[in-house]
Amino acid sequence: MAANLTRLLEHNLRNSSAATVQRGVRLFNTQQQPEANDDEEFRVLNLRTVKQQARRREIKKDAVQPPRTARMAVDQDWTAVWSGPRSFHPASVPLPLRQGYTERGAAAPSKYANAELMKIPNFLHLTPPAIRQQCEAIKKFCTPWPKGLESEAKWKRHFPIEVLSTDYCHSLPTIRHPEARRVTITLRLSDLQFDAHAKDKFLRLVGDRYNQETGVLTFMTDRCPTRKQNYDYALYLLTACYHESFVTEPWENSKSEADMEVYLFERNQAKKSAEAILNWDSKSEEKIAASPSYAASVEQLINEGENEYNIAKYKEEVLKMLNIGVQ
Amino acid sequence: MKMFRKQFGNLSRISTHLQRNAIASSASSRTAEMSTNVAPALDAAALDEFRTAVANPGEHSELQAAKFYTIPVEQKKQIFTGGGLPKQYEQQIKTFTETCLMVRSPGLELLQYIKNADLTKPAVRYVLYGDNGVGKTLTMAHVLHYGALNDFVLVHVPWAPNWMKRPKEAANASGNEGFIDLPFDAAAWLVHFKNQNAQLLQKLQLKTSKEYVWSKRESTPAGASLIELIEHGIARIKYASETTAALISELKQLATNKQCKIMVAIDGYNAFFHPITRIFSDNKQRVSPDRITLTQPFLDITSYDWTNGVCILSVDKIAMTEGFMDSYMPRYLLGKEGFEHLDPFVPIHVENYTEKEFMSYINYYLDRHWISKTPPGFEKHLKFMSNMNPYTLMQLVRGL
Numbered sequence: 187m188a189a190n191l192t193r194l195l196e197h198n199l200r201n202s203s204a205a206t207v208q209r210g211v212r213l214f215n216t217q218q219q220p221e222a223n224d225d226e227e228f229r230v231l232n233l234r235t236v237k238q239q240a241r242r243r244e245i246k247k248d249a250v251q252p253p254r255t256a257r258m259a260v261d262q263d264w265t266a267v268w269s270g271p272r273s274f275h276p277a278s279v280p281l282p283l284r285q286g287y288t289e290r291g292a293a294a295p296s297k298y299a300n301a302e303l304m305k306i307p308n309f310l311h312l313t314p315p316a317i318r319q320q321c322e323a324i325k326k327f328c329t330p331w332p333k334g335l336e337s338e339a340k341w342k343r344h345f346p347i348e349v350l351s352t353d354y355c356h357s358l359p360t361i362r363h364p365e366a367r368r369v370t371i372t373l374r375l376s377d378l379q380f381d382a383h384a385k386d387k388f389l390r391l392v393g394d395r396y397n398q399e400t401g402v403l404t405f406m407t408d409r410c411p412t413r414k415q416n417y418d419y420a421l422y423l424l425t426a427c428y429h430e431s432f433v434t435e436p437w438e439n440s441k442s443e444a445d446m447e448v449y450l451f452e453r454n455q456a457k458k459s460a461e462a463i464l465n466w467d468s469k470s471e472e473k474i475a476a477s478p479s480y481a482a483s484v485e486q487l488i489n490e491g492e493n494e495y496n497i498a499k500y501k502e503e504v505l506k507m508l509n510i511g512v513q
Numbered sequence: 514m515k516m517f518r519k520q521f522g523n524l525s526r527i528s529t530h531l532q533r534n535a536i537a538s539s540a541s542s543r544t545a546e547m548s549t550n551v552a553p554a555l556d557a558a559a560l561d562e563f564r565t566a567v568a569n570p571g572e573h574s575e576l577q578a579a580k581f582y583t584i585p586v587e588q589k590k591q592i593f594t595g596g597g598l599p600k601q602y603e604q605q606i607k608t609f610t611e612t613c614l615m616v617r618s619p620g621l622e623l624l625q626y627i628k629n630a631d632l633t634k635p636a637v638r639y640v641l642y643g644d645n646g647v648g649k650t651l652t653m654a655h656v657l658h659y660g661a662l663n664d665f666v667l668v669h670v671p672w673a674p675n676w677m678k679r680p681k682e683a684a685n686a687s688g689n690e691g692f693i694d695l696p697f698d699a700a701a702w703l704v705h706f707k708n709q710n711a712q713l714l715q716k717l718q719l720k721t722s723k724e725y726v727w728s729k730r731e732s733t734p735a736g737a738s739l740i741e742l743i744e745h746g747i748a749r750i751k752y753a754s755e756t757t758a759a760l761i762s763e764l765k766q767l768a769t770n771k772q773c774k775i776m777v778a779i780d781g782y783n784a785f786f787h788p789i790t791r792i793f794s795d796n797k798q799r800v801s802p803d804r805i806t807l808t809q810p811f812l813d814i815t816s817y818d819w820t821n822g823v824c825i826l827s828v829d830k831i832a833m834t835e836g837f838m839d840s841y842m843p844r845y846l847l848g849k850e851g852f853e854h855l856d857p858f859v860p861i862h863v864e865n866y867t868e869k870e871f872m873s874y875i876n877y878y879l880d881r882h883w884i885s886k887t888p889p890g891f892e893k894h895l896k897f898m899s900n901m902n903p904y905t906l907m908q909l910v911r912g913l
Contacts, residue, residue: 455853463635463817463857484856492842497860504857508637510629512622 253277265316271355272311274303279310346377347424351413368408369416371424375401378428386447387438388431449488451481460507480507561880563873565616570624570659577616579870581877584612584658591712592654592661595705596671597780599650601907608912609881617648617870619863620655626859627656627823632774636822638815638855640782642843643863646904649827652863653778656825660776665823666717666764667709668814670702670779674832677790677802685795686806688755693792693805699753702807703746706760714740717773722766725759727752739763754806761810768821775822777814781832785812786851789834812854826855866901874906884910 254277258267267278276283276297284294286302297303335341350370354363375396380388389396396403405423407416443453451457460476468474483503487496505511565580567573573582584592589612598606606612623639630637641649660667681697707714719739726732731749733742739760746756768775785808789799802808815824828846830838839845843860844852866874875892878884884891899906 456856459817459853459856466635466820467633480857487844488852492840492844494862497842497844497862501860504859505626507857508634508859509631510626510637510859512625512629 255280264313265311265319268310270311271307274300274306274308274310276300276303347371347373349417351417367411367413367416368406369413369420370404370406371417371420372402372404373424375403380431383434383438384431388427391427391431449485451476451485456484457481464507477503477507479503561876563876563880564613569662570616570620570655571628571663573616573621573624575621578618578621579615579867579873581613581615581873584614586612588658588661592657592667592669592709594708595701597650597654597657597669601904601911602651605907609883613877614651614655614658615870615873615877616655617652617863618867619648619861620652623652623656623825623861624659627659630823632821634820635817636775636777636815636819636824638817638824638826638858640843640847640855640858640860641825641827641863642841642846642860644841644865644902645830646902647863647865648903649829649863650780651903652861653780653825653827657776657778660778660823661709664713664774665776666713666768666773667706668761668764668775668777669705669709670781670811671705673779673781673811674784674787674829676805676807677784677787677792678834680792683792686754687751689806691794691804693794693800694754695792695805695807696750696753699757699807700747700750702757703743703753703760707740707743707747711740713773714738719763719767719773721759721763725755727755733759757807758810761814765814765819765822769819771821773821775814777822777824777826779811779815779824780827781829782815782826783828783846783848783851784832786848786854787833787837816854826858866903866906868901871896871901871906874903878910 258280274297276299279297281297283297283300283303285297285300285306286295288294295302335344348371350372351368352366354366356363378388392403395405403424405420407420407423410416410419446453457476460480461473464474464476480503483496483500487500490496502511563580565573565577565582567577568582568585570582589606593603593612619641623641626637626639641652643649657667657669676695676698680695681701682695684694684696686692686694720736721733721739721742722735724732724735725742727745727749731745731752733745742756742760742763746753746760749756764773764775767773785802787802790802790805792800792805794800794804814822815826828841828843830841830846833846837846843858847855872892875884875895879887895906895909899909
């Protein structure tokens with residue numbers, strides 16, 4: 187103990203002045219220094235029992251191969267590399283593509299690990315050489331284009347009906363698509379031949395399948411399960427409506443003037459009045475009929491509505507008929 | 514005449530007015546003549562370029578277009594006492610102390626047609642149409658004057674919508690169930706008819722073809738003169754509507770038998786085809802014009818089944834009510850029924866003034882000292898303000 191104390195004192199004296207000595211003495215007086223082994227380090231108090239930590243196994247990664255594009259020949263056959271539709275793959279496409287949004291001024295993200303490029307559909311399988319190649323391949327199955335159908339105007343005349351259906355290409359467990367069965371056939375109404383009654387009835391039968399502005403008739407069918415059935419059904423509808431429109435039912439004859447959608451001179455009081463005036467006091471059996479131009483002017487006045495032109499025309503015709511115009 | 518006055522003592526203002534004029538007409542004709550002589554000199558030499566001395570509408574031609582002619586006072590009194598000129602125009606006539614009408618192209622056209630028409634053929638219907646205030650009524654007045662001078666019996670309804678819009682009195686028709694009589698209006702019309710045609714009827718000596726039995730005691734025998742028939746209608750207001758119907762059917766028959774020629778002039782003719790009137794029936798429902806007893810005779814006389822006549826009808830937006838005034842075109846205003854009734858008719862469009870007519874009118878106003886302030890360019894100003902619409906022009910220059 188005494189030896190220790192003297193060593194400490196000596197050490198202190200060697201390093202500091204007299205004042206320190208005094209303080210050291212005071213320190214000596216008040217504090218009791220714990221006894222410590224001179225040779226060993228201080229042991230750390232460990233309250234928790236420490237588990238033996240298992241050593242992490244190092245995962246061994248294969249070295250990343252350089253991208254395939256680096257090894258591609260310049261004149262390689264691209265259709266062999268990218269034969270069908272698939273999502274973008276950076277190592278297969280030898281193009282320095284960039285896509286995506288970054289902060290201002292920075293370059294867009296490169297093609298590696300770029301979700302933006304994978305999201306969008308690509309047409310790398312439909313390059314012009316690929317199409318050319320495929321066309322060449324199926325050429326042997328084709329027949330020559332019929333003579334006389336070179337232009338649209340020519341073939342429209344022979345094939346007035348246009349059939350529209352859609353194929354869907356997608357990656358699902360099933361290759362069927364519910365919309366693929368839908369068939370739409372369109373044709374111009376002018377390609378069908380009607381009389382006045384049949385046309386009226388046909389338009390009533392087809393309802394809003396006829397577009398007044400374009401004159402195009404459209405049948406869309408999707409009620410049968412397959413496309414073939416729907417196509418047959420659409421043609422059946424067209425045929426049935428067409429033939430039905432030529433049938434005159436007995437009740438159709440009871441159509442009165444109030445049911446008429448257009449004013450017809452023949453059916454109206456105008457004809458009676460005009461003929462009564464023209465045949466006033468005439469003894470002969472033969473009746474003078476109103477002139478067709480007068481009939482047309484009355485019909486025009488009522489069907490097109492009144493305007494200065496129509497009424498002037500009507501006036502002219504009346505003056506002519508009554509023979510009172512200014513000579 | 515005395516009985517007539519007694520009956521009319523308690524009549525409405527209009528009817529009294531008519532009656533007073535009717536009595537006064539004969540007495541005043543001489544004084545009227547004198548006053549014309551006192552009025553501004555009308556000798557041809559002193560005529561301004563906007564006036565014409567040709568006072569007979571039958572002689573009017575393109576030469577007189579856009580010029581004013583004067584209707585003599587007694588003729589004006591005969592034709593227009595019971596209406597036929599717009600109210601404001603009447604006031605203007607009074608102010609200017611002369612009845613001047615402008616010879617305008619629709620009138621000339623109409624006169625030309627009437628002269629061309631073959632009277633042995635069914636009556637031709639002319640329909641005057643045009644926007645508000647373009648002069649349909651005055652065109653009709655011009656033609657009426659022609660008719661009066663050329664021995665046409667005038668069947669003139671000054672403003673048909675009056676019957677549907679503001680009748681003096683509506684009563685249930687005694688003869689036919691569900692119909693409405695307008696006795697006072699019918700009587701007023703008979704007075705008007707008599708005013709216009711008394712002299713002519715006297716001259717023509719027209720007789721009824723069959724006996725009309727009004728009640729147990731009253732009847733008009735076959736062979737009675739039309740004047741008697743009219744007098745009876747005026748005296749017995751209760752039967753005025755039936756008398757009107759009888760008179761019109763008689764006239765139609767007489768005209769077809771070539772005993773007279775008739776000019777029918779109905780202003781606001783489309784009122785007869787308006788869906789509703791302002792008359793209420795017993796069960797407080799508005800009646801339609803075809804349930805009014807006055808309608809049928811006037812529809813009859815405007816159909817084509819008679820000869821020796823002309824029908825001048827005007828269709829007017831104002832004759833309609835709210836909701837039916839979108840267009841001034843005849844087919845719209847007449848409706849389907851009206852069009853079928855009149856077809857084939859000759860539509861005649863009355864339009865706003867032409868440049869020449871407008872200047873002529875301005876000159877006339879200046880001549881009458883009606884426009885007193887004439888700063889430079891006032892014609893242009895008026896033309897712009899009125900859009901050359903006759904009525905608007907008249908309103909613009911009217912007194913305060």
